[in-house]
Amino acid sequence: MTSIDLVGSLIIGGLVLLLILSFTFYFMNASRSAVIAEAQKTTAAELGRVIEHDFSKMGYRVTTGQKISSLSDNSITFRADLNNDSSVDSIRYFVQGSGNSKKLVRHVNDGSVKKYSLDIRDFSVAAFDSIGNSTTNPQNVNQLQVQMRFSKEFQYTDRVDSLGAYWIRRFVPKNL
Amino acid sequence: MHTGQMLLVLGALVIFSMLALSMNSSILTSTETSIETESIRTATDVAQSMTSEITSKEFDLAVTNGTLDDIMDLTAPYSLGPAWNESYPNYNDVDDFDDFSKTVTTPRLGDFTINVEVKYVPRNNPDQVVYYRTKMKRIKVVVNGPSLENPVTVYSWKCY
Numbered sequence: 001m002t003s004i005d006l007v008g009s010l011i012i013g014g015l016v017l018l019l020i021l022s023f024t025f026y027f028m029n030a031s032r033s034a035v036i037a038e039a040q041k042t043t044a045a046e047l048g049r050v051i052e053h054d055f056s057k058m059g060y061r062v063t064t065g066q067k068i069s070s071l072s073d074n075s076i077t078f079r080a081d082l083n084n085d086s087s088v089d090s091i092r093y094f095v096q097g098s099g100n101s102k103k104l105v106r107h108v109n110d111g112s113v114k115k116y117s118l119d120i121r122d123f124s125v126a127a128f129d130s131i132g133n134s135t136t137n138p139q140n141v142n143q144l145q146v147q148m149r150f151s152k153e154f155q156y157t158d159r160v161d162s163l164g165a166y167w168i169r170r171f172v173p174k175n176l
Numbered sequence: 177m178h179t180g181q182m183l184l185v186l187g188a189l190v191i192f193s194m195l196a197l198s199m200n201s202s203i204l205t206s207t208e209t210s211i212e213t214e215s216i217r218t219a220t221d222v223a224q225s226m227t228s229e230i231t232s233k234e235f236d237l238a239v240t241n242g243t244l245d246d247i248m249d250l251t252a253p254y255s256l257g258p259a260w261n262e263s264y265p266n267y268n269d270v271d272d273f274d275d276f277s278k279t280v281t282t283p284r285l286g287d288f289t290i291n292v293e294v295k296y297v298p299r300n301n302p303d304q305v306v307y308y309r310t311k312m313k314r315i316k317v318v319v320n321g322p323s324l325e326n327p328v329t330v331y332s333w334k335c336y
Binding site: 005009012016019023026030034037041122128131132133142143145149151162164165166167168169170171172 | 181185188189192196199203206210214217218221222224225226228229231232264265266267268280282283284285
């Protein structure tokens with residue numbers, strides 16, 4: 001074997017090794033980003049289910065007082081008998097924090113206080129009256145549209161991907 | 177390096193290149209599938225929101241102020257759609273949304289276009305559009321958007 005053979009095989013071997021390494025890194029990143037994206041989508045779907053349950057019961061068994069106590073672009077407080085125990089519970093959704101570290105908080109007072117929060121990029125509530133006009137007066141609310149955006153930045157070597165999910169739903173609670 | 181060895185090395189490189197190409201193609205396919213799945217999910221959400229908005233309205237203009245005495249009081253099949261003095265979002269009955277379209281901008285995937293069709297259908301065959309008055313209307317919401325191979329269609333029905 002001459003020295004040119006040795007050098008040649010070293011170069012080719014090095015190239016092959018580099019290719020294998022870059023493939024391994026690429027697949028590791030692709031797999032991690034797929035897991036993160038799936039987690040974001042699952043979070044959106046599960047939280048969406050909780051919101052659907054709460055919002056469709058809005059005003060249920062509330063005979064006195066306001067059914068929606070407060071309303072803004074990214075928060076809402078309403079009353080409903082969530083757990084069918086004939087006592088009216090208070091439910092509040094609001095956003096804590098700012099920028100990329102926002103959390104959506106669900107605060108339920110049904111005798112005992114239950115509170116949990118989740119990372120979120122955007123949460124918005126829009127209210128409409130019975131003829132479809134936008135309103136901010138809780139007493140005129142007939143329909144609500146809730147939007148959520150979940151997003152997590154994922155850093156590749158050459159770019160940044162935004163992994164996440166978007167959820168939108170319009171509610172027409174029967175008891176408003 | 178002998179010719180035989182060179183050929184072996186070249187053969188190995190060709191095989192490796194083919195492997196690399198097929199791996200790249202599989203990564204690309206999986207990324208496309210992921211985006212399409214998100215697009216279908218978002219389009220379905222958008223369609224459901226539109227459907228909820230439409231079904232919250234009354235069955236027909238004739239029943240917005242009371243009960244229906246005669247079926248002929250219902251809107252004529254060829255006159256479905258908003259009246260001259262009605263404009264979105266101030267529609268009062270479901271058939272005002274016939275031939276309605278709007279664009280919804282989503283923060284992750286861009287614009288989705290919604291097209292709505294509202295038609296009379298018989299109760300015993302709710303998938304068949306008819307051009308006479310019945311007490312059932314079918315609401316068809318078609319959503320088209322980026323990365324969607326086929327539009328998402330959601331049907332719902334409103335009865336009197």
